[in-house]
Amino acid sequence: MPSSRFLQTPVEPFRVEPGLAPEEILARLERISFQGRNLGVAYRVWRRMLTDRDLTIFLGAAGALSAGGLRLVIAHAIANRYVDCLVSTGANLYHDLHEARGGRHYIGSPRVNDATLQEERIDRVYDTFASEEEFVENDNWIAEFTLTLEPRPYSSREFLYRLGERLWEETGAEGILTAAYRDAVPIYCPAIADSSIGMGIAQARHLRADAAHIDVVADVIESSNLVIASGGTASVVLGGGTPKNFINQAIVEAEYYAPQIDGHRYAVQIVTDVPHFGGASGSTLDEAESWGKVATDAARVTVNADATIALPLIVSALESSAAAIRRERAPAPYQASEGALLRAGRAISAARFDERP
């Protein structure tokens, strides 16, 4: 073996054996190279987050992961406290609601005539189809629900909490919104108006002028206060988009009012965007460090892989290996009361930043 400080830990070629469990596959991947290694590291880092008790673990979910079949994985992660707070696109929540209400998404193909789909009112998401008619019904349902709310501004978090409540009462179905409702796990949706949920809300406004006020500024304040109230933060980000930025912005804003706050202690991103076009979605965790979003000594890893491959594999492995750890974390520390989010019994303000010396 050549002697060099750079040549310390050999790559261990992956050895195929029958009966390997997913956690063993991931452990072996960690000893090889490229994105296999990164996937193995991501599993280990997420597992370590779970042992860091006072941590708030943010999950960012962009893309169309619910339509794509991951809604129950995310719901599972919420219900079992693999994560403490979800930041999502509206699409993921809308498609979750669609299935909770009994709708389905369908196995389709990207090699289809879209003009024909349009005529038959089928909406396509890459290789997945859905009925536009059912989507219109969802929009109406959301509009009707919105009109049941007392006419005042709602943060997206509070709005989604109440939406989850209604959905649970009406359907008793598993899903992201219902799981989050049941444990009062906060969901933020920074671009809620820019989604079919927003379309339903706008249709409520159309029907009643004083309805449907979403106070997205309250989300900014409350999420920063959640960071300040936590004993540290971690992020698991699937894709980029507004969820990734919102989670990081909460840190930056928290640091402004409470300078002792550090960046994330752990950061995992599972992403298919690349950094060299300058977009936030593909930006590296090193770049995030320059902004103070990620702590300099954070355990961090970026996996360049589709979440529909990476997430089921990692969460399946956590489910087998981390059950004991997870039990020590549970239950979720949240409650909702009169519109406020409570963490460990204490209200998190959505009106003013919590300042610290």
Add this chain to the structure above:
Amino acid sequence: MPSSRFLQTPVEPFRVEPGLAPEEILARLERISFQGRNLGVAYRVWRRMLTDRDLTIFLGAAGALSAGGLRLVIAHAIANRYVDCLVSTGANLYHDLHEARGGRHYIGSPRVNDATLQEERIDRVYDTFASEEEFVENDNWIAEFTLTLEPRPYSSREFLYRLGERLWEETGAEGILTAAYRDAVPIYCPAIADSSIGMGIAQARHLRADAAHIDVVADVIESSNLVIASGGTASVVLGGGTPKNFINQAIVEAEYYAPQIDGHRYAVQIVTDVPHFGGASGSTLDEAESWGKVATDAARVTVNADATIALPLIVSALESSAAAIRRERAPAPYQASEGALLRAGRAISAARFDERP
């Protein structure tokens, strides 16, 4: 020459000559293959949009294009009516404001120690640096500006109009916000809270509880009504993200209330995302057709290229070749009055959808 319906138009190898103008380069690219061809087609399609008089041309701008050096190209496109409405991330507008206020972005490198940058309070956007201190000043400036507004809800469009107004009065500087203000060209920012502009707004709320209400639902309604009021629409989308979705959602929402509305007649997207991971940013214009976002017979093209290459080249070519066309389009048909957006003297409602039989 073999006879086949598939073999009709030969590729014309690009021929290098001294003194080629950008419009000639693009015309020659259209006769070759791959993304060069698509770039040439994009130029031609955009040029054709300009001749379609009653059209509303949406420009979607994701990424960090202002920090990346494209803010004056976008401002130029607004001022010269290459586009009629901008939908943008907050980042693009914030970095535009930063430079309008005298700040700069700096040539940097992705191969730098980010821990050092963090210590020196330098924020990195891939290969570009900025001063965090100056960013904090901007945030404060935005907070102060926000506190000058009468305390009521503002659509992002109205908020940004007033922000542009203040910026123009204070600086007289070129830029996106000031150009849009001067011609009352609407800017929508669907995820405004999820940006440094949102941070500034939140800081205003912190200072005064009744300040800083952004009514993102009003944007949804007003933008759909803008579609309904137009004689057709076109989209030029740089990157994906919320701008791309918002522009398309306005069509879908408009179709709900005014079924005679068609999808975009012209659609150009300049994007580096790919479709096969199912995200909206990389979704094809064919997929958009299934949703009715793009008309079945629309002139459409996707260019897989970085906007920092494609946009300066196309707009430079338009500037030389389309000056006459552009003059026939001008001036912009907008006014702002008491918070409302007027198009050709008629107010576009932000409160109710305009229904048509």
Add this chain to the structure above:
Amino acid sequence: MPSSRFLQTPVEPFRVEPGLAPEEILARLERISFQGRNLGVAYRVWRRMLTDRDLTIFLGAAGALSAGGLRLVIAHAIANRYVDCLVSTGANLYHDLHEARGGRHYIGSPRVNDATLQEERIDRVYDTFASEEEFVENDNWIAEFTLTLEPRPYSSREFLYRLGERLWEETGAEGILTAAYRDAVPIYCPAIADSSIGMGIAQARHLRADAAHIDVVADVIESSNLVIASGGTASVVLGGGTPKNFINQAIVEAEYYAPQIDGHRYAVQIVTDVPHFGGASGSTLDEAESWGKVATDAARVTVNADATIALPLIVSALESSAAAIRRERAPAPYQASEGALLRAGRAISAARFDERP
């Protein structure tokens, strides 16, 4: 459920459970969307190939998969007849030889000062390091081995067979070259000179003018005859590059001399390149159909994923689920005799194409 021919098979959201085996994970992924679905399909298609007895399954391996930790997965696939013929870059074979001879690759990082590595004579492959000194020893070993060969032209297949023989005799080590040698499974390396193996061979030529003649044209003929002699073909391609093209070219060439030959009956590609830049590596299996490389009714799938994630997972699942099937296939039908490749006892010509009416 809405009635439409497009809405037949619902996406089944992935359900997390403890103790899922890899084959169960892949079966569930097949029911979701995007690349997770494609990975599940790839597993099923490969499994089906194994039941199609008279098939020749080509494995194409580009990239730096051996340095990256996959050499024993590929060796396992050869030894257990998951594949019947390997087409590889020289790099994969060279790095396999390096480890068979006792060298290692090392866990490194892409965020390192490459000037320092250069000074310390460490060669980097993304996140993996190796000793240049050891590489120089390998080159010399290859040169010495080459000089032991009778001075005449060798196809890359024959050269590599003899290299594997020497390696097995000298080291008795597991690996790609030794596994292929032991079952006489042919390895073609279309760009053998363009690799460190080629450098070693060139150094032999330097030492003796009549040494080291590689007859790459013989590979073209022999591989086409292998197709003609087979009862059908399938391809599993990791990455693109020369291996992908060589496998497909063998079909096209075979069709020229034996027009009854069809394209691959099954085709799996695991690739991170995209089609829209026109390169062969990212080209779709549909495009391959236009050339006759893939049969019109072939079972086919492209997985956009890194092979270091996809291959260990699929082969682990095959190992558990396909053991019985595999036993029916074994053993490999090849022998090597006097430089010729024998399939089922019959020599495959490397000198003339086998013509059929």
Add this chain to the structure above:
Amino acid sequence: MPSSRFLQTPVEPFRVEPGLAPEEILARLERISFQGRNLGVAYRVWRRMLTDRDLTIFLGAAGALSAGGLRLVIAHAIANRYVDCLVSTGANLYHDLHEARGGRHYIGSPRVNDATLQEERIDRVYDTFASEEEFVENDNWIAEFTLTLEPRPYSSREFLYRLGERLWEETGAEGILTAAYRDAVPIYCPAIADSSIGMGIAQARHLRADAAHIDVVADVIESSNLVIASGGTASVVLGGGTPKNFINQAIVEAEYYAPQIDGHRYAVQIVTDVPHFGGASGSTLDEAESWGKVATDAARVTVNADATIALPLIVSALESSAAAIRRERAPAPYQASEGALLRAGRAISAARFDERP
């Protein structure tokens, strides 16, 4: 302006003006960010190469650039000495030959039924079509040409020189092969057998057993000696593949025999592959530095862009701006004599490496 060593050179927003020449566009792009900046830098670096008189500039061309419409750009670069040596895939040379012989490629579409194309014998390269029948004629032409050669081994360089000669005599057509023949500019094709040229050569072998010996090992030796004979090297690489590796391998091999040799002094790569999957095509120029392929102080830049956009733009700009410089470089210093490559009148050995103390 904030004072920091990191904040020295501001980004200059691109300013649109009528009548900008391509060299002015590129100069302005160099002052912005992301890939626009890199494209501007690439232009400047290539321009600087031309002033470094004793340099050998390698051009690597992967992909299907000739089918894609760039064959005359490459031919122009050869004829005008923007480059001194071409390393190419067989595809680029084959498609060049196809057009030189009067065939064409055709504007097609990736959204077509490939089964129909297959039936009509149309071959597709992404959005470009060609006639399979014409391709078969080319193959036969190559086979016939090959049979005219004296039966002995030929390096790919010598084979292609003679092919260019025949093509020029027969067609007098512009193109890569004919331009290279006329100035004796060497073309290496490391994977020549893995292409339709290889298919034609193999068909010659089929017809006559002693024909068609390609000595790829001679290419390795001769190209390294070309490096040793040069006063320094530079590389411009379009895509990755075998051309990229071959150019770099020539440096590594040269360093082995002539240790005073440094890596490339200038390196430009225009690529759409990314580094994080570990493949050579996407590998960074920093990684190349670790191997000694690129000098530590080299002027280097990677542009993440499709060559069909980047190359016509850069060469058009060079054509206007660098005409004077270019004249000082010309003419090409090569001759071909009895199969040998002469540089400045002195034969470059293809049989033994030139050693230096």
